Amino acid sequence: MKKSKFLAALCAAVMTAGMAGAFSGVQAADETLRIMELGDSITDGFNVTGGYRIPLWYLLHDAGYIDSYHMDFVGPNGWYIDGVCDTDHAGYSGYSIDDIPNQRTGLYSFIDWLMQEYPADIVMLQIGTNDILSSYELDTAENRLELLVDTILTYIPEDGMLFLATIPDMAADVTTYTDAYTVEEMDAAVAAYNAAVLRVAQRKQSEGKPVMVSDNHAALTKSDLADGVHPSEEGYRKLAEHWYTVLTSYLDGTEPAGTTETTTEATTAETATTAETTTTAAEITTTSETAATDAPAPLLGDIVTDQKLDLKDVIALQKHLVGLEPMSYESRQLADMNADGRADIFDLALLKHRVFEEHTGG
DSSP states (O other), rough: OOOOHHHHHHHHHHHHHOOOTSSSSSOSSSSOOEEEEEEEEHHHHHHSTTTTHHHHHHHHHHHHHHHTTEEEESSSBBBBBBEEEEOOBBBBBBEEEEEOOOTTGGGGGGHHHHHSSSOOSEEEEEOOOOHHHHHOOOOGGHHHHHHHHHHTTTTTTTOOOEEEOOOOOOOOOOOOOSSSHHHHHHHHHHHHHHHHHHHHHHHHHOOOOOOOOHHHHHOOOOGGSSSSSBOOHHHHHHHHHHHHHHHHEEESSOOOEEEOOOSSOSSSSSHHHHHHHOOOOOHHTTTGGGGTTTTTTOOOTTTTTTOOOSSHHHHHHOOOOOOOOSSHHHHHHHHHTTTTTOOOHHHHHHHHHHHHHHHHHO
């Protein structure tokens, strides 16, 4: 992960301060760190005032990040609560990726104005839910998303970051916003869109652009939804905790849980060294004949080690990715579905596919 100027400034300040804690009045940077929360109604907080944004601000404030990084949340919407909580944002309820004729306004239609008027060092983008709700040309949603991402990236500084979020599942049996899908069709539409999010991010990363994926999909389940689409108050709290982990891990220079650069190559010397001495789950499977003859061979993807692939394995990996229940070394090996030396969102997608095949005979 590239060290940002804000992290570099913090490190220098901490060294100057000797034993003083990183957030004991030490300023992370002389300049303001501008953060834009960008997206649709889930960013706006359509059904719960402030959505995830207010609890996120207080998490960052209480841990010292707001003051240490001179954080300023930017955007044309929002207000200050009691003169304390900065809720400026760029969340727009009902908005889609680009304009949907005679239905919805799209972020792409005014993104140049937005980024020019409200410059940001970090952008937290979650969009696409309304494209699915409108059933609008989903086969080209990836192209629309990439155009939006490319435009945003022209305004982000070289040492900034665009966090591109996957979207949560929606409950098709709640027809408040659409009755166009069966449960299976809606799940498939969300999964296909999230796969497109990963592909867009991977292409940008291969171009050397500052993009990371925030796996918001893994942070919530359908039980966290208030109306089939929008999170409940508890759901927004979970989303705030997820974004907190994403942002602070990036700022601290550690690998965020629930966030991935989506690249399959080792990105640090430590990773490269570990790769030489680590046995992957695939290798465990192929060398199982050396184990005791009465011990069952490890099953790739069987994270809970019950000799079958099912929803329990999926949930275990999801909890690991969002930092709720970190997995053991052995479990991470079993979760490494694509044998690239780590357990991440790509493995989650492969595991879900394998579980679906196991239970459908597909």
